[in-house]
Amino acid sequence: MSELDPRLEPWLAALRKEPLARPEARARLAAALRAEDARAARRILSPPAALAAGIALVALTSAFWLALWRLDTPERGVAAEELTSAQFVLHARDARSVSVVGDFNDWDPRATPLTRTGDGVWSAVVQLRPGTVRYAYLVDGTEWRADPHAVTLHEDFGRPTSVAYIVPQEAP
Amino acid sequence: MIADEELIRRVQAGDAAAFDALVDRYYGACLRFAWRSLGQREDAEDAVQEALVRVYRALRRGRSPRHFRPWLLGIVLNRCRSHVQRARRRRLLFERWWARQDPETLRVQPADGAGADGDLDPKLKTALAALRPKLREAFLLKYVEQLHYEEMAEITGASVSALKMRVKRASDQVLAMLTEDTA
Numbered sequence: 001m002s003e004l005d006p007r008l009e010p011w012l013a014a015l016r017k018e019p020l021a022r023p024e025a026r027a028r029l030a031a032a033l034r035a036e037d038a039r040a041a042r043r044i045l046s047p048p049a050a051l052a053a054g055i056a057l058v059a060l061t062s063a064f065w066l067a068l069w070r071l072d073t074p075e076r077g078v079a080a081e082e083l084t085s086a087q088f089v090l091h092a093r094d095a096r097s098v099s100v101v102g103d104f105n106d107w108d109p110r111a112t113p114l115t116r117t118g119d120g121v122w123s124a125v126v127q128l129r130p131g132t133v134r135y136a137y138l139v140d141g142t143e144w145r146a147d148p149h150a151v152t153l154h155e156d157f158g159r160p161t162s163v164a165y166i167v168p169q170e171a172p
Numbered sequence: 173m174i175a176d177e178e179l180i181r182r183v184q185a186g187d188a189a190a191f192d193a194l195v196d197r198y199y200g201a202c203l204r205f206a207w208r209s210l211g212q213r214e215d216a217e218d219a220v221q222e223a224l225v226r227v228y229r230a231l232r233r234g235r236s237p238r239h240f241r242p243w244l245l246g247i248v249l250n251r252c253r254s255h256v257q258r259a260r261r262r263r264l265l266f267e268r269w270w271a272r273q274d275p276e277t278l279r280v281q282p283a284d285g286a287g288a289d290g291d292l293d294p295k296l297k298t299a300l301a302a303l304r305p306k307l308r309e310a311f312l313l314k315y316v317e318q319l320h321y322e323e324m325a326e327i328t329g330a331s332v333s334a335l336k337m338r339v340k341r342a343s344d345q346v347l348a349m350l351t352e353d354t355a
Contacts, residue, residue: 003340004315005347011296015316018200019207025217029195032225037188040232103258107265132218134262153212163214 028165032130083127084166088112088135090147093120095139102135102161104128109138130166176240183231191228198241199224201317202248208292208312209252211301215259219251226251242319246327249309256305299349303342310335311342 088100098114104126105111114122114137136159137145146152147162174193182190202223206216226247237243292300300308313324314335321332328335 003336003343005343007351008315008343008347011293011346011350012315014292014296015208015300015312016204018204019213021199021203022213022217025221026195026199028217029199029221029224030192032221033188033191033228036225036228036232040229103262107262131222132214151214153214165218 035130083129085125086128086133086166087123087125088114088137089121089123090114090137090139090145091120092122092137092139092145095120095122097140098122099138099141100124100126100135101138102133104133104135109141128166133164133166134161135164136161180231180236180240183228184234184236186232191231194240195224198244201241202244205245205312205317206248206252208300208316209249209305209309210255210259211297215255216252219255220248222254223248223251239323242323242327245313245317245319249313249327252309253305295350299346302349303345306330307338307342307345310338311346314339315343 090098090100092098098116099109100112100114101107101109112124112126114124117123134153135147137147139145144159146160147164150162150164152160153163176194176197179190179194183194199220202220203216206219206223207213210216210219223244227244300311303311309328310324310330313319313328314321319327321335324330324335325332330338
């Protein structure tokens with residue numbers, strides 16, 4: 001480290017400080033590791049049972065709800081047991097249209113329209129893989145809206161997006 | 173303290189608690205590297221989780237890395253690279269869509285900025301973010317994770333001389349940004 005300029009040292013001390021782990025992040029990791037154990041066991045013991053297994057959605061939002069279904073048309077290249085059906089829900093009483101955009105649909109506002117289910121509640125079901133999902137709502141084709149009940153991130157392009165986490169469900 | 177090699181041996185024998193001990197030992201360093209690399213805590217937590225699940229799977233299948241910590245950081249680094257690629261794609265798609273919208277009618281709901289990297293001096297964060305990804309990862313591996321150049325070469329796939337060059341360039345750039353107002 002002889003080439004290090006000493007003026008950098010105080011800045012490096014700040015960078016070297018280890019951030020504290022958030023309990024919710026460690027809990028998600030623990031769930032993912034348990035799911036990995038379960039997957040390994042299914043591979044060994046009961047391959048057909050793996051096809052029927054679902055994946056749980058753990059979201060940080062009350063507006064992003066868990067729902068599990070058996071999948072009829074798995075995403076190409078992704079095993080059925082690694083997908084889940086998740087429901088996006090937004091309350092927008094005066095909206096004429098609502099769609100959800102995210103990594104899962106290439107941020108295409110036409111790909112996933114929500115359906116009005118009454119009393120200003122809009123919803124849609126999307127099949128997703130485990131991991132972080134980034135998304136936002138588009139109201140009336142013009143209003144970019146982060147999920148009011150989810151963690152919001154500011155993208156480097158200056159628009160807020162919401163984030164939720166999908167973790168595999170433990171085997172029954 | 174139980175040595176990494178012994179914990180790895182126990183994981184390979186099916187002891188899940190031994191892997192928890194490895195996670196307790198290294199989670200902070202993994203999160204630090206990923207957070208400094210990606211700039212967002214949520215992205216970093218996701219990359220670290222993906223990496224640790226891969227590490228667990230590899231150990232359970234009998235993989236025995238010679239040096240655990242650099243091997244682990246290499247896997248975190250790969251997950252971070254993958255996140256950067258995804259973010260770049262998201263930005264391109266968003267901008268393509270955004271360009272088609274009428275700015276007079278488009279509204280964006282304000283948000284509170286939760287999840288941003290709040291633990292670093294904004295000046296330092298800006299200087300890190302301004303680095304090209306390969307310069308940033310070399311700088312962090314050398315001066316924050318304090319790996320040897322040979323270890324860095326093994327996990328990045330770059331030569332030692334290339335890495336030395338990247339670290340030097342990154343250091344010069346960071347220092348210039350941090351001192352430009354006080355010079």
